[in-house]
Amino acid sequence: MNIQIILENYFKWSMRVVVVCLFIGLALQALFKMEGLLSLGLGILLFIPVGRVCLTLYSAIKGKDRGLLILSAAVLAGLAISLLIGLLFKPLE
């Protein structure tokens, strides 16, 4: 399948999942002070761009496109570093 069609469907469906999670999550938070679904919804949301870069990387590997492979691997590495520093560094108060 064409990468353009994959990306279109990817964005469409992932955003639907996030919106549903956030709506139900907000209701659960207001009614029962439960934050689990909200946290999950935001987590999925933040990983949507990561997934997009992974799809670009996949298309680069499949198409044996060296230039795009280097670029998408560099961006993915940057996002992984960002995630890692988030886990390792706590905010200064």
Place this chain on the structure above:
Amino acid sequence: MSILIMVFVSFLAGTLGSMLGIGGGIILVPVLTQFYHVDIKTAAVASLVSIVATSASGAEKFVRSGLANFRIATFLEMGTVAGAITGFFLFGRLTPKSLYFIYAGFLFFSLLTIFKNKSTSPLSTTDKTADYFSLHGSYTLNNTLQFYKVSHSVGALVVMYFAGILSALLGIGSGILKVLAMDNLMKLPIKVSSATSNFMIGVTAAASALAYYFSGQVSMTLTPAVVIGIFFGAQLGTVLMPKLPPLVIRTLFATLLLLTGVQMFMKGWSL
């Protein structure tokens, strides 16, 4: 502030932001800090997460239109992601006072760019980096395939680094800086530069938002309400935008930037 009010305020910011062709963050952060006394850092992080949502919802449209250049977006994202990581470290070290001043400075800078004429003449200079990564592309305009060449890609990458820092610090998408760099340095057609900028804003925002999320700096009370409000507001703004004359949009945008810029400066001064 109750959840419903937060959703409503974000909805208005998202509608207005989308009508003006900018993200809702640049409006939302000043409103939350000025009128609802939300801490600037909390507001900026919530805004950053909402940018990921608006970018992801708009990305589908940009992919379908064929205007966004994936290769240029991925190339420039190397700069914005590196900048966002730097911004994350600076965010913890900067005082709210300095953030207010940076915000005001950015708003005044954006104001200057509104009435600037867009560069349209393509350069014929060769760019080895652009050649190596095959950044040149094409798009369809009036059923005709238009080709464009990219220049000064390394210069644009440096600008993207600073765009990434500003995005992480202020909770904005830095679309203005991105489009400026793509227009003036890379000499991309305006439609391609704005579509590519919108397409890559999500990765820029996610780079620092991931770090904020995993370091526990994302407010679970404010952020989901802001995300939902801005997301739906942006959908309405896209419908309303074509109904407004461009001059009205520009004047509205300029007034808004001037007012919020002055307010942010005064708030920073008073701290």
